[in-house]
Amino acid sequence: MEFTTLSNNNITIKLVSTTDELRNAVSDLSASQELALDLEFDQNRFTYGFNLCLIQVTAGNGVCYIIDPFEIPDLQPFFSLMENEAIVKIIHHSNNDILLLDKMGCRIRNVMDTDVAAKILNYERSSLATVLKEEFEIEIDKSQQSSNWNKRPLTEQQLQYAAIDVVYLHQVKDKLLAEIERVGRMHWLAEENALLENLRYTESENPHLRLRNASRLTFYDQFILKALYQFRENLGKNLNKPAPYIIPNDALVELASQPDVDIHEWLNHTKGIHGRLKSPKYESKLSEAIVKVKKAAVEQQISHDYPTNQFRRPYRTPETESRKEELTKVQAEIVKQYGEFAGRLIINQSLINEYSYTGKLRCTKKYATTIVLETAASLGIALPQPETGGSAA
Known part of the structure; x- marks a missing residue:
């Protein structure tokens, strides 16, 4: 699929959705010294987990490749391109892009973050839309910003929006770097970009304790909460739904604090419970999980005391x-x-x-x-x- 309809720009958008198309795109892009990159992803908004939905990349030569990872079983050719230290990757606000690539096994190299560059120049607002408006008087349409990138087929409007996020990045980079060099802060940028490259994706330790009010529970209740949290995660994976859509966070903490409640009544009188969980099958599974963890808590002699508030600030002197x-x-x-x-x-x-x-x-x-x-x-x-x-x- 090919569109050439970006307003006021002679940009060709090439949708890459097969292995052969990916190889051809990578071969073309490999000849460039600088690539502009952006990823569209879903992070527990429409589906479970942190997932890649779309890749936009251009060499700034009038062609923007939009790679559909849902259709391509092996993205290794693209990953190898990202790991090529000889090619600069221009990204605006790269943190999540780098983390997602790392999660997928790709260690991106030679990053140039234009958002960081804008901050170094003391931009009050460093979004790409703001930089484009202030530096180039370009207004971009952000109506697709909240788009569900999991849906297929992609619309022409989605593809145009996706392309906009990269087609101006070469210009933005050149403009910002010229000013950074003028004020003598290039070493700032080099160090900030190096720190970004070293970002690594890690799963949170004890994520159940990060839920609001979880720190106020007893050790026993926190033990229950950990099992409930894992139950919810497993169900979210199976249904491909964000876990908080299955059981809201506050409801999960509430259930952990009163695990002896009638589960059928609780499920049908608690706001925000996913309908599938109310079915006899999943209600039974939840009841079994609670019985199992309560038994384990007794066997392990989990205390009913409250933990010391580890987040309490030291005394001021x-x-x-x-x-x-x-x-x-x-x-x-x-x-x-x-x-x-x-x-x-x-x-x-x-x-x-x-x-x-x-x-x-x-x-x-x-x-x-x-x-x-x-x-x-x-x-x-x-x-x-x-x-x-x-x-x-």
């Missing part, structure tokens, strides 16, 4: 407040010099709070560390030698 005041002064001076939004890349509230309570200055960015130390010295504030790891500036 004159020393902690003094450290906070010092680093806040440093932050204010950095914002004055570089701007509020660029300043957030250098020093953030998390770093200030940790230094306040621990006396340790944890930095992971070399350029930010240099700026923090030099700014502190100019203010007559003595800071300790920064430590690597932990919270980042």
Whole structure:
């Protein structure tokens, strides 16, 4: 399928939906030094999990390839292209794209993030739509932003929207880099992009404890909640529905706090329960899961005590407040010099709070560390030698 109908642009959109088409697209794209890339994905909105729905990529030569991963069994040729260090990959706000590719086994290399570039230049709003409007006076249609990218066939409007996210990125990159070079912050960008490349997809540890009010449950209730959470995840996978659509988070925590409730009554009087769960088959499975975990809790002698609040802040002392005041002064001076939004890349509230309570200055960015130390010295504030790891500036 091919469209040539992008308004005011001579852009050819080529839909790639077979293995042969993918090989041909990759062969064409491999000859370029810079590629603009974007992914459309679904992250527990319409389907279960974090899933790739569409790939948009262009060499900036008037052709935009849109790769449909649903039709292609093996994306390895594309992954190899992304892992080619000799080719720059221009992406706007790349975090989730990098994480999804990593989840799929692709370690993207040579990333150039135009969203980060905009932040370095102190853009108050760094969305692609804002950058295009401010720098090029281009208005883009975002009506398909909430589109369900799982549906097939794709509409012409969806394909045009998808292409828009990449066809201007070469221009945006050139414009922003020229200004970054002018102000002498290219080393900022290089370090930020390197940090992005090192992002790795990991599953959350004890995700059930991240639910609202889960920390207020007893150890026993949290033990029950963990089993209920896994039950819901398994059902979400089987039905290909986001897990919270099966049982809402607040309802799951509520059930964990009162596992002796009549399940039939609970299912039919709790708001937001998926209809399939109310069927006799799944109601029985849920009842069995609760009986099983309650038995395991007794066998393992799980306590009914409440856990100590591990998220409670340390006590404030004159020393902690003094450290906070010092680093806040440093932050204010950095914002004055570089701007509020660029300043957030250098020093953030998390770093200030940790230094306040621990006396340790944890930095992971070399350029930010240099700026923090030099700014502190100019203010007559003595800071300790920064430590690597932990919270980042």
